[in-house]
Amino acid sequence: TRHSPFFNPGETATAESLAILHLRRDQLVPVILSDPTNNADGYAEGAVTNTRFGSFPHSTLVNLPWGSQVLASKVDTGSRGRKGNKRKRDETDSDANTPTGGREAGEDVKTAIAAGSGFIHLLPPTPESWTVSLPHRTQVVYTPDYSYVLQRLRVRPGQTIIEAGAGSGSFTHASARAVFNGYPSASEPAQKKRKYGRVCSFEYHEPRANTLRGEMTAHGLDDVVTVTHRDVYADGFNLGEDKSESPKANAVFLDLPAPWLALKHLSRRRVPPKTAQAVTHPETESPAPENTTSSSTPTTTSQDTSPFISPLNPKTPTYLCTFSPCIEQVTATTAALRRLGWTEIEMVEVQHKRVEVRRERIGLHEEGLRGVNSSAANVAEAVGRLREVEGRFKEWNEGPKDGSQAQALKVGRGPDGKSVGGSKAERLAKIKEEFESRKIYKEGRLVHRTENEIKTHTSYLTFAILPREWTEEDEEQCRKKWVADA
Ligand code: SAM
Numbered sequence: 001t002r003h004s005p006f007f008n009p010g011e012t013a014t015a016e017s018l019a020i021l022h023l024r025r026d027q028l029v030p031v032i033l034s035d036p037t038n039n040a041d042g043y044a045e046g047a048v049t050n051t052r053f054g055s056f057p058h059s060t061l062v063n064l065p066w067g068s069q070v071l072a073s074k075v076d077t078g079s080r081g082r083k084g085n086k087r088k089r090d091e092t093d094s095d096a097n098t099p100t101g102g103r104e105a106g107e108d109v110k111t112a113i114a115a116g117s118g119f120i121h122l123l124p125p126t127p128e129s130w131t132v133s134l135p136h137r138t139q140v141v142y143t144p145d146y147s148y149v150l151q152r153l154r155v156r157p158g159q160t161i162i163e164a165g166a167g168s169g170s171f172t173h174a175s176a177r178a179v180f181n182g183y184p185s186a187s188e189p190a191q192k193k194r195k196y197g198r199v200c201s202f203e204y205h206e207p208r209a210n211t212l213r214g215e216m217t218a219h220g221l222d223d224v225v226t227v228t229h230r231d232v233y234a235d236g237f238n239l240g241e242d243k244s245e246s247p248k249a250n251a252v253f254l255d256l257p258a259p260w261l262a263l264k265h266l267s268r269r270r271v272p273p274k275t276a277q278a279v280t281h282p283e284t285e286s287p288a289p290e291n292t293t294s295s296s297t298p299t300t301t302s303q304d305t306s307p308f309i310s311p312l313n314p315k316t317p318t319y320l321c322t323f324s325p326c327i328e329q330v331t332a333t334t335a336a337l338r339r340l341g342w343t344e345i346e347m348v349e350v351q352h353k354r355v356e357v358r359r360e361r362i363g364l365h366e367e368g369l370r371g372v373n374s375s376a377a378n379v380a381e382a383v384g385r386l387r388e389v390e391g392r393f394k395e396w397n398e399g400p401k402d403g404s405q406a407q408a409l410k411v412g413r414g415p416d417g418k419s420v421g422g423s424k425a426e427r428l429a430k431i432k433e434e435f436e437s438r439k440i441y442k443e444g445r446l447v448h449r450t451e452n453e454i455k456t457h458t459s460y461l462t463f464a465i466l467p468r469e470w471t472e473e474d475e476e477q478c479r480k481k482w483v484a485d486a
Contacts, residue, residue: 004220009124028133053118140170144352153251164202236265237311259322260336270308279336314469342464
């Protein structure tokens with residue numbers, strides 16, 4: 001079995017496998033690493049990824065331990081390129097990785113930065129890093145939403161989840177990890193068919209479905225994810241050419257413009273034509289937005305005489321979530337869910353806020369400097385005060401005749417305001433040491449800011465549960481158990 005880097009990345013980056021080049025927070029570049037011995041592109045160094053922080057030949061990445069910091073290489077990006085394949089830098093590296101690099105980097109990296117080149121960190125892919133780096137073909141579901149959705153859908157290893165539409169595959173990767181049941185151990189009998197867990201993914205737009213299928217193969221997820229090109233409003237969720245294979249899903253996630261149109265297929269029995277008609281045209285107070293109705297709105301199932309095959313697992317309840325940006329879509333979905341017997345219908349909005357925490361250099365709080373910023377009317381004034389403070393410290397360190405150091409010495413107090421004893425020379429040395437050890441410029445007040453509220457609305461999540469199938473046989477078994485237990 002080929003191991004997916006999403007499930008089992010191993011210790012090191014390998015050729016022909018996905019890796020994430022971490023430029024800096026929120027700047028991640030996904031790359032399928034090429035075999036360094038294969039220089040089909042005609043370059044001595046084989047494939048090269050160019051970033052704003054420099055060029056990274058794959059030969060410098062393959063076989064490195066995950067987490068390695070890698071320096072950019074000098075690569076001739078000019079004349080040697082084949083026609084039509086001329087290499088160029090994606091962006092200039094004028095701000096080459098200095099903001100964090102300067103502070104965190106080791107000596108070799110500092111030297112590299114000084115020489116004008118940058119570095120990256122080499123990371124194994126995760127659904128989270130894929131979500132922020134994937135090529136967008138549609139709107140995508142982000143981590144704060146999908147992590148909440150997957151736990152509410154009770155998705156566990158070995159289960160089956162249906163998702164539609166697959167779009168750019170952001171949710172697909174997260175759900176693949178949630179259902180994945182582990183690779184067989186070496187001792188496991190080969191003939192035993194392993195239940196990996198399964199994601200049945202449906203997408204109406206054919207090129208998108210094909211791209212996602214290719215990605216699943218490239219990411220080693222094709223054991224788990226089946227991508228089907230399908231209009232789910234019209235044709236539902238069963239698999240196979242003749243749609244006769246039930247996925248036996250435990251959970252369903254719908255990120256569709258009109259989820260209510262798909263619900264009649266997500267039932268345990270054929271929905272009577274009258275009900276199907278009603279959920280196709282929901283009688284909501286606010287009609288669904290125009291762009292949410294599909295051109296391929298299905299006809300009712302009134303003439304359908306074929307046996308009904310439910311795509312749901314009859315032995316478990318089905319957990320459903322629909323993901324819709326507008327409240328009108330929620331209303332239409334909820335109306336359809338009620339008609340079709342779903343229970344515990346609830347709508348939730350995840351308002352994820354990123355809190356930015358940093359030190360405010362201006363807000364120095366040491367003795368004698370306290371309140372420097374507290375009454376500053378504006379930034380200019382605050383900066384003015386900072387300069388003044390910095391000047392005082394400079395004076396202190398350079399030993400002015402009658403600056404703050406001399407003053408502190410006279411008073412005999414260190415930066416914490418406590419008395420410092422000893423001879424004059426001892427006191428001077430001690431106070432100086434205390435000031436310096438405080439790294440006072442780095443000890444600004446901690447401040448935090450949250451993102452603007454408007455940016456946090458992604459979609460409304462509507463959850464519902466369809467109780468499990470309950471047959472005569474189940475009832476009989478239950479009765480027998482009660483009798484036996486009594
Ligand atoms: N959840 C995806 C992700 O995380 O990347 C994004 C889904 S995108 C917002 C919605 C997708 O639904 C589009 O790719 C669209 O083509 C697909 N779609 C719309 N109507 C459909 C239908 N009737 N059947 C299947 N897919 C449909």
